[in-house]
Amino acid sequence: MSHFHKKGTKGSPGINTASLPDIVFMLLFFFMVTTTVRDASLKVRLITPQATEIQKLEKKSLVSYIYIGPPIRAMQPKFGTEPRIQLNDAYASLSDIPLFIEMERKAHDEKEIPYLTTSLKIDKEVKMGIVTDVKQELRKMNALKINYSTKKGGRADE
Amino acid sequence: MARRRKKRSLPQINAGSMADIAFLLLIFFIVATTMDTDSGLLTKLPxxxxxxxxxxxxxxxxxxxxxxxxxxxxxxxxxxxAGLASIQKSAILFIDNNGDGSCNYCTGSRQPNMSDNPDKAVISLQNDRGTSYNMYIQVQNELKRAYNELRNTASMNKFGIKYEDLRGDNQREIRKMYPMKISEAEPKNIGGD
Structure with missing residues (x-):
């Protein structure tokens, strides 16, 4: 055991870093569990309205998103400024929604289908016309659980 | 024992870089994380x-x-x-009116032109295609606020805690006392897009 002895240098002992990998792994697992990788890059401008009576969406895996808003600035020369629907990663039209819902359903277990929620992320400047159309389309597909995505905030009149 | 000794002579895997690899992964996940959970007004379409x-x-x-x-x-x-601010008050008056006297927990004044009981009361919300989405959400929010306040009061009287803190059956019971009935009429196009 004598070869573990240091040769009499009496400086302060170094910090023991043996547990560093463990700590790092712990953090790593935490972030791996909490991560949901952002799957869609936004192609529409989204400033959701504020509301007070909001609820948190429980199961993220059961939520599919429909974005509606005017195209972002980079896309405006090509697509104008009229509000558009975005499904997944691309602009879509109303007639694409049934297929989108169908795909969402196929990706889930049959038991989970009644709990599937569609979250509508809509810019607050959008007119109700296009929103109503989307809602009608969802009704036709019998996807009735929806969520109007809003931020927590004060009421507009306060 | 002899075998043991032989095994020890195998070169060990160098674990010195493990921390570095873990750090790399950690940084990747930190960057990729979006912590925000989606929230909003949950509703059910008819x-x-x-x-x-x-x-x-x-x-x-x-x-x-x-x-x-x-x-x-x-x-x-x-x-x-009406202004946005007055919707909640008038909605509460309407729902809690107790016109036919069958609702023993209501505090309404039994006006003849308002609802019979909370179970029968229906809120009909109609908007134009040209209404802004923001306004629509604000109105929805106010109506929801009216119901939440009624439910909160009922829950405070009955269980002594807030409606949102109730669990399972108790919450269902309060919900049954004031069922949320917001009907959205088929859209009309009056003002144009």
């Missing part, structure tokens, strides 16, 4: 009307609380101009 089914019975006029929002984001409540 199912499409079935052509084989007979149309639902007409609802008596006094049991309907009509809210109209036009293309200029102006609000009409029960036929009168």
């Amino acid at each position: 199912p499409m009307p079935d052509p084989d089914q007979p149309p639902p019975p007409e609802i008596h006029d006094r049991n309907i609380f009509q809210v109209l929002v036009n293309a200029n984001d102006e609000i009409l409540v029960e036929g009168e101009w």
Whole structure:
């Protein structure tokens, strides 16, 4: 055991870093569990309205998103400024929604289908016309659980 | 023992870089994380009307609380101009009215032109295609606030805690006392897009 002895240098002992990998792994697992990788890059401008009576969406895996808003600035020369629907990663039209819902359903277990929620992320400047159309389309597909995505905030009149 | 010794002579895997690898992964996940959970107003759309089914019975006029929002984001409540701030109050008065006296937990003043009981009360929300989405959400929020306040009061009286803190059956019971009935009429296009 004598070869573990240091040769009499009496400086302060170094910090023991043996547990560093463990700590790092712990953090790593935490972030791996909490991560949901952002799957869609936004192609529409989204400033959701504020509301007070909001609820948190429980199961993220059961939520599919429909974005509606005017195209972002980079896309405006090509697509104008009229509000558009975005499904997944691309602009879509109303007639694409049934297929989108169908795909969402196929990706889930049959038991989970009644709990599937569609979250509508809509810019607050959008007119109700296009929103109503989307809602009608969802009704036709019998996807009735929806969520109007809003931020927590004060009421507009306060 | 001899075998053991032999095994020890195998070169060990160098674990010195493990921390570095873990750090690399850690940084990747930190960057990729989005912590924000989505939140909003959860609602249920009515199912499409079935052509084989007979149309639902007409609802008596006094049991309907009509809210109209036009293309200029102006609000009409029960036929009168109203501001956003007054919707909640008038909705509560309407729902809690207890017209037929069957609701023993209501505190309403039993007006003849408002709802019979909370179970029969229906809020009809109609908007124009030109209404802004923001206004629509604000109105929805106010109506929801009216129901939440009624439920909170009922829950405080009955269980002594807030509605949102109730669990399972108790929450269902309060929900049954004040069922949320917000009906959205088929959209109209009056003011244009």
